[in-house]
Amino acid sequence: MPALKGAKKSVIHYRSTESEIGNIFIASTYRGIARIALDCKSKEDFLKSVRMDFCGFEYEEGGRITLDAARQIKEYFKGRRKKFDLPLDIIATPFAKKVYRATGRIAYGKTKSYGEIAKEVGSPGGARAVGSALKRNPVPLIVPCHRVIGAKGDLVGFAGGLKLKRRLLQLEADNS
Numbered sequence: 001m002p003a004l005k006g007a008k009k010s011v012i013h014y015r016s017t018e019s020e021i022g023n024i025f026i027a028s029t030y031r032g033i034a035r036i037a038l039d040c041k042s043k044e045d046f047l048k049s050v051r052m053d054f055c056g057f058e059y060e061e062g063g064r065i066t067l068d069a070a071r072q073i074k075e076y077f078k079g080r081r082k083k084f085d086l087p088l089d090i091i092a093t094p095f096a097k098k099v100y101r102a103t104g105r106i107a108y109g110k111t112k113s114y115g116e117i118a119k120e121v122g123s124p125g126g127a128r129a130v131g132s133a134l135k136r137n138p139v140p141l142i143v144p145c146h147r148v149i150g151a152k153g154d155l156v157g158f159a160g161g162l163k164l165k166r167r168l169l170q171l172e173a174d175n176s
Contacts, residue, residue, distance in 0.1 A: 012054050013063025016043065017070035020077045020171075021164060024141075028065040029054070032087030036069070036139045038160045053091050053138075073141060079175030082108035084142045095121070096133040103134065106147040109176035111169070113151050131157050141168075 012034070014027040025046040027035040034054065040046040047059060068086060075081035090100065098121040106112050112120075114127035114134075123129060134145040140160065146168040150156040158165035 010057045012050060012057045012059050013066050014043075014047065014050070014059060014061060015063070015066045015070060016046075017073060019073060021167065024070075024073060026066045026069045026073075027054075028063055028069070029057075029089045030065075031089040032065060033069050033139055033142060034089045034091070036141060038140055038164065069142075076141065077171065079171070082175075086142060088139060088142065090138055092133070092136070092138070095123070095129065096136065098122075099130050099133040100137065100139075100143045103137075103143050103145055103148060106144055108144075109172040111147050111149045111153075113149055113153075114157075115151050117148060127151070135159055144168075147172075 012027050012029060014025065016023050016025045021038060023040075025035075025037040025040050025043065026033065027046070027050045035050050037046050037049065040049070051057075065087065072081055072084050072086060076084070090097065092100065099117060102117050102120045114130045117130045118124060118126035121130070130148070134148055135157065137143050137145045137159070140146065146158055146160075146165045148157075155162050155165050155169075
């Protein structure tokens, strides 16, 4: 994908932050958070994945937006933040963006099914399409896809693994 047209500066800022679940990597453009990785093993792996969507950018460690995201993520894990307040710069299809907006409205400590999200975005019967969009969610935690569950209340489909999904839901239940 080419650099953003009209961008003030074609730079991706990135950083990592330690958390209760391990190292979390964060990347942003000047517009907002573009990627969060909960499961990357190294900075190199993270940057490789980011470069797939942001070709032609320069990469610099640091940045105000990533610093704010790291702070808010730490607050979330300490139970002091129930909602993130960060600008986003997500590359996704129009359908996926609708799914991310609907998912972002799920309250802290609550869950919705894939089918409920599908109905909310005007695609009844589109639970699998919702799951497919959430599988590619570039900003987990911020777009809380861990709060989306199966129709019967079962934990299914989380890119970070079901153990992590269970842990995040338990963290929220404990702090609600």
